[in-house]
Amino acid sequence: MKKVIRYVILFSFALLEISPVLFLLAGTFMGNQEIVECVAPVLKKGDGYASWKLFPVFPTMKNIVELLLDSPEFFQMFWNSVKIAGGILAGQLIFGMPAAWGLARYSFTGKKIIYMLYIIMMMMPFQVTMLSEYLVLDRLELLDTSSAIILPGIFSTFSVFIMYRFFCGIPESILEAARIDGAGEFQIFFRLGIPLGAAGIISAMVLSFLECWSMMEQSMTFLETKSLWPLSLFLPEIEDGNAGLSLCASFAALLPAVIVFLSGQDYLEQGIASAAVKE
Amino acid sequence: MVKRKKAGFLFVLPGLLGVFVFYVIPFGDVVRRSFVQAVGSGFAGMKNYHQVLSNQAFCLAAGNTLRFVLVCLPLLLGLSLGIAVLLQGQEKGKNFLKSAYLVPLAIPAASVVLLWNIVFDQSGMLNGILSFFHLKGKDWMNSGAAFGVLVFSYIWKNLGYDVILWMAGLHGISESIYEAAKVDGAGAWKCFFYITLPNIRPVAFTIIILSFLNSFKVFREAYLVVGNYPQEKIYLLQHVFNNWFLELSVDKMAAGSVLLCIVLVVFVFLLQRSWDKEV
Incomplete structure (x- = not known):
């Protein structure tokens, strides 16, 4: 039991520490529309709260290509x-x-x-x-x-x-x-x-x-x-x-x-x- | 032997010259300027210091900075020590966990700004999660709660650094003391209070200093997220210096730098003395 608690504590902190990287990684492969849908409330364009996905539903390389070639x-x-x-x-x-x-x-x-x-x-x-x-x-x-x-x-x-x-x-x-x-x-x-x-x-x-x-x-x-x-x-x-x-x-x-x-x-x-x- | 002394000094000399040119000599000039009037070059006595200490922005910022340090340091030190102790007993995934904790060290503030906006906005993810539990959210960035966001940023960023430091200290405690205590029937808590804590005191000194110094870097997140004039509660010394710099108040900056320098040196000196005395 003690062991389980230790595992949970240690791994949840680890998750908290690396979550920003995971979020950004997912965002890198998302299309503009998917991102806007997620964060619409923050942009004052929708009700409810912002959300995020760890795996893009429609993964795309479009933004990466644009960043590499056009910025x-x-x-x-x-x-x-x-x-x-x-x-x-x-x-x-x-x-x-x-x-x-x-x-x-x-x-x-x-x-x-x-x-x-x-x-x-x-x-x-x-x-x-x-x-x-x-x-x-x-x-x-x-x-x-x-x-x-x-x-x-x-x-x-x-x-x-x-x-x-x-x-x-x-x-x-x-x-x-x-x-x-x-x-x-x-x-x-x-x-x-x-x-x-x-x-x-x-x-x-x-x-x-x-x-x-x-x-x-x-x-x-x-x-x-x-x-x-x-x-x-x-x-x-x-x-x-x-x-x-x-x-x-x-x-x-x-x-x-x-x-x-x-x-x-x-x-x-x-x-x-x-x-x-x-x- | 004389030749060897000379060699030692020659090794140090080039770097030392640079340190003098870029830091020591100009700081001497700053000390001089702190006693000189802003306009003209008349002797101002303690006038600049008086001006700084009675400056409202400075006092607000100094108070906020002090409060920030007093809240953050114990939180960070306690949390990281707890994790370090748990991690020591962990066998599986120890290395993975260590690197996960350290990841934020590699993340520039610019990269997390976007996420902080999505998470801490009035209709951001954090409030979304809170509302799921029927808790009322806050406008984290534009209210007193911004202080909490700053505390979170600081702990998120420095947790791994401190865990590694604590673990280095824990590593130095001989295993045989613990074994002897266990034979005598001491439990995990007793071991922690009577063996671990007294034995990591010397390391704790270094860790307090390093964590304290790192607290000055939290300005980056604060600045990138909310700019030069943030919510009153997170208006820090760094903001004051920055704004003085923008308005070119050399007299105030000079006195402010000297004051801050003195406070830091005195803090470290007192901490060291109290440390040496008690051991």
């Missing part, structure tokens, strides 16, 4: 998102990864202060740094360019923290052995640090990607030109004509994140858990 704005936004996420991730590998390594494996004057600074930075929500970011981007004449989103994103310290945790877990004896064999510090980082800390690096990248893909405060604030906007600012609307297209677009917007999520899931879990467990 240039959507594609523009999609590629903007890819560009922003790609730029930030690459930058975090170039700047964040060595920083995490340096903080994790070496002791030098001021290290503690730098570490504290990184932790405090990690905790600050966008609202605290909004004005300072604006001021520096204005000074560098970067406002209203993709760099306004990418450059500050590169130096966000959250991914450094995740990689730091994993780098700390590498046994010192391995590095010591390499030093005795005459390896230089940079060699050790590239030959031992990166491969042995790979799980942490991937975890940090998966988490960063998910964050980049849905971040919108920065773009809202620093990008005026709509053609630069990422997909996270795409505001789908349900009207008679484009209901299907909107649903389709909503689904397409979450697809890359879900793919990264599914393929990097173990790493994602490790990355999240690394914050909880002290080394």
